[in-house]
Amino acid sequence: CPQLQELQLGNTQVTDAAITAVAKSCPQLRILSIDGSHVTDMSITDVARLCPQLEHLNVNDTNVTDESIAAVAQGCPQLQHLHLSRLKATDVSITAVAQTCSQLQSLRLYDMKRVTEASVIAVAQGCPLLQYLYLFNMRVTDAAIKAVAQGCPRLQSLWLCHHSYNAVVEVTDTSITTLAQRCRQLRQLHLSKANVTDTSIRTVAQGCPRLQSFYVDSTGVTDASITAMAQGCPQLQELQLGNTQVTDAAITAVAKSCPQLRILSIDGSHVTDMSITDVARLCPQLEHLNVNDTNVTDESIAAVAQGCPQLQHLHLSRLKATDVSITAVAQTCSQLQSLRLYDMKRVTEASVIAVAQGCPLLQYLYLFNMRVTDAAIKAVAQGCPRLQSLWLCHHSYNAVVEVTDTSITTLAQRCRQLRQLHLSKANVTDTSIRTVAQGCPRLQSFYVDSTGVTDASITAMAQGCPQLQEL
Template identity: 25%
Template sequence: MSADEGTAPTPPDVPLKGKSRQRILRGIQRISSSPSLPGVGRSRSISNPYSIRYGSISCVSLSTAGPSQASPRSATPQLSALNVTGASHPGSKTKVFMFEEENDDDVEEFPAIRKVNHGLSSTSPAVSSLPSELRGRTKPVEKKDFNFWEAMPHEIRIHIFSYFRPKELVRISRVSKTFYGFCFDGQLWTSIDASEFYQEIPAASLARIIAAAGPFVKDLNLRGCVQVEHYKRTEVIVKSCKNLMNATLEGCRNFQKHTLHNLLRSNEKLVHLNLTGLAAVTNTSCKIIAESCPQLESFNVSWCQKVEARGIKTIIDACTKLRDLRAGEVRGFDCAATAESIFKTNRLERLVLSGCSDLNDEALKIMMQGVDPEIDILTGHPVVPARRLRHLDLSRCIRLTSAGVKAIGHVVPDLEGLQLSGCKTLTDAALELILASTPRLTHLELEDLDEITNSLLSEHLAKAPCAGNLEHLSLSYCENIGDLGMLPVMQKCIGLKSADLDNTRISDLVLAEAASMVIKRSKPASAGEVRPKVTLRLAVYDCQNVTWTGIREILFRNAQVRPAVGQPGGITYPTESIGLKCFYGFQMTVDEHQKRVLRGDLVAAGRLERKWADYMQANEEAGAGGAGYRRRRRRARHAQALHADEEDGGIVGRRRARTLGSCSVM
């Protein structure tokens, strides 16, 4: 039977006839061809890569996995009976047959290569199965979940949380128990400055933070913290904090005495201790500090009413590393024993005794020169070791006179700051020796000294070795100081950064000289992008001789663009300016002018200065009597309107609520 009638193929040992061979080839072509290319006599495929003259090679995959239920007409006949050589790869169930076809009229000379679909649709792609030995080896890899946060090292997670502020940490702690543990980890709270956030978090959270971070806390600042005023919360702090190095309890008024003493006993590593204003501090507290805190370097006990100088003496004698002692308004500093301890130790670099009303000339002499010092015959100065003091504050020590303050001269060569404000009995003689022997002096406060004169400034301060280093000078309420004393100071003290000259007799000449001094010491810039900085601050309010003319000189110099020296056609821009605190009627204009200068808008600053000067000049002319009074008043109102528009931000014509005339009630 033939293959078209659905009969079984001829066994391989039976020879085939010529027509049967051609018929089988046509069947194979019909089965393997696409439906779009029917017929045996189709044209040769263009994509045929083979150039064999006598035949073409076709590879047919006869897998055992193919379907066996196909119809007889669609079943592929056996090719083993043909004169075709078959080759199979070892270890594979798939056989590849290679056969040649002779040149025949009924058969295409070069038949195209076609893929055989075993019982599948001709439009579906051919799928070949993997060998059995490879099927067990290619198992799909299961992707496991990776928890990035849990896999991160603990130190890195703590470092991430360290960027949050205390208020944010308290909020984040409510996310989960894990976050709660991180937020209250002691490593995040080695330094607690509750003065910055105590108003933003509840008292319970603050107590919990201190309790959790107690062993890690080294710097504790509870300045003004009202949450720890309850005695139970203070006990929590004392029990938790055992390794404090810096402690500030200023303003914690309800600290109990025994609680404070327990805190002092349990922190032997204290270096800086601030107990300002605590009512629980007594002489007994000073004794406990002397016994328990040998590493103490800075101690502030100002305004503690129950502490006396004899209690501080125990700390001075026991704490050999003490460098900074602040005991403002502490009683009993007329004690010679305390003064002698300060002299013998000679370790203090900062001594603050402001408001100590008991301090007298004798005690101050003992602090500086000791008891019965040896006097040099040639110079008349005591022969004593130089004091290490760098800052000395004796302001408001009302019992001090010129005789006692003279003892400071020639014994404190390293002095940088001296405050004698409020010692009203001091004269020029008290300061002459000090100015001549302190070349490093940078801060000098002589506020409210009625007896000093211009001679002290012009003959001693301006010629002193510290003139070039002086940065801050306070002469407020020194009513005898005027231009004769301040003009030489402005010329010689070229490093001055601030000067408080309110309630003195200086005039506009001092302001002009200050502006000239700033211009001389500044380095002008050739580019307009450089923003000026305030390098000198002057307080000249309540000075009767200072007028708007001097204020205008300052404003003009702050925004002045000058020609470049040695560069024809070049210009330079200011890099330094003066900040003024003046009469309240001028202050708004001065502030607006300074804003424009600091942001680099020198043109707008100059325009504001000119319009303000026109307004002030027209206002003065309107106040004069005689003919043309109405015209001058009209011109003054117009100048005032222009200045008001410019002061509003430089928008000409901007309207605002203002009164041109004076108020009849006021």
């Protein structure tokens, strides 16, 4: 196939030999995605030399270094999309890309520990067509964001994300104000944990009317700027406001002005049933709702069940809700894919059984500090064949999970797509775990601490589940 132009080989056993063969035989190659494969600089250098029309390169989680990325920068001046994650590359190669690939439109840097904001500044100065910039777990300050604002007026997406719980994004109102004033086409702005306040967010609300996705959880925003955001950005579809001072006033304003809202995450905020009922009434396209650690009760959860039949993801922690509202969700939200119940003391396994019977598309079920027996797990096994993750967790030292081999055997037989199975402190033995080993070959995460398993079932697990990553 010498006319091959697009090739995706992510998470395969492919090595340099195959990629070099492609480079030699397919000079028109434009898209190459080989994330998670076994390639090195050797083959990527060949691609850089022999495929000058390359536009898209994804080498996440490979053995690629500065050598071949710099070679791509030199040999592929039409490069538009570059994805780099967990590589040993440094500022040297990213700066080379910035200097020679002026058509670059998207750059994703994820856990690139040897790359600094000097690379971001270089890209901002050398790539005026940049539209998408994703920076994960990277120290970035106002200097870099100001450079992006000044150099990349077409920017549509900026993600500044840190997965560390204690991380602080060193970006302030100063640079975000400049960004909002100069990058008026912004559609996605993710600033979780940034040092921003209402000052800059008001400017975003005024300057970026096309904004659709806005994450400012764990920041200094209040009702004032979120109300302005609702009024200025009516196309808003995704909103994360967890751990902020936001109250019902702002959420009601969002509900009234942003009818296309699909994702709302307001965990740890001061909202009550009042605003969530408004969301349920005015935002029928809602798919994702996180109201962990709020003052929400059965009233508004039941309203969401009634008004948002497309709901797919529901996160509930430490609420006063009961089986009444969870059962309502189960009866009307048949597209539900994930349910997280954490420290829900008034919810019983009757809710789990109702969800199992009413939500056949369920893929993720997380039950923390909740009494669950074989009856509930059997119902899940029988009703949710697409299940990928099941977590049964108790944080109490003396807790016992009342789930036995009986239901886990049924689960393994019927839910063969399982990737995560957490059964710590459950009353399970080798009997059911052997069935898991035989029936769930895609399993990646398996927790059975404080159970009755022995070498026999774990050896079977090792042989039957070669993709296992967490044990």
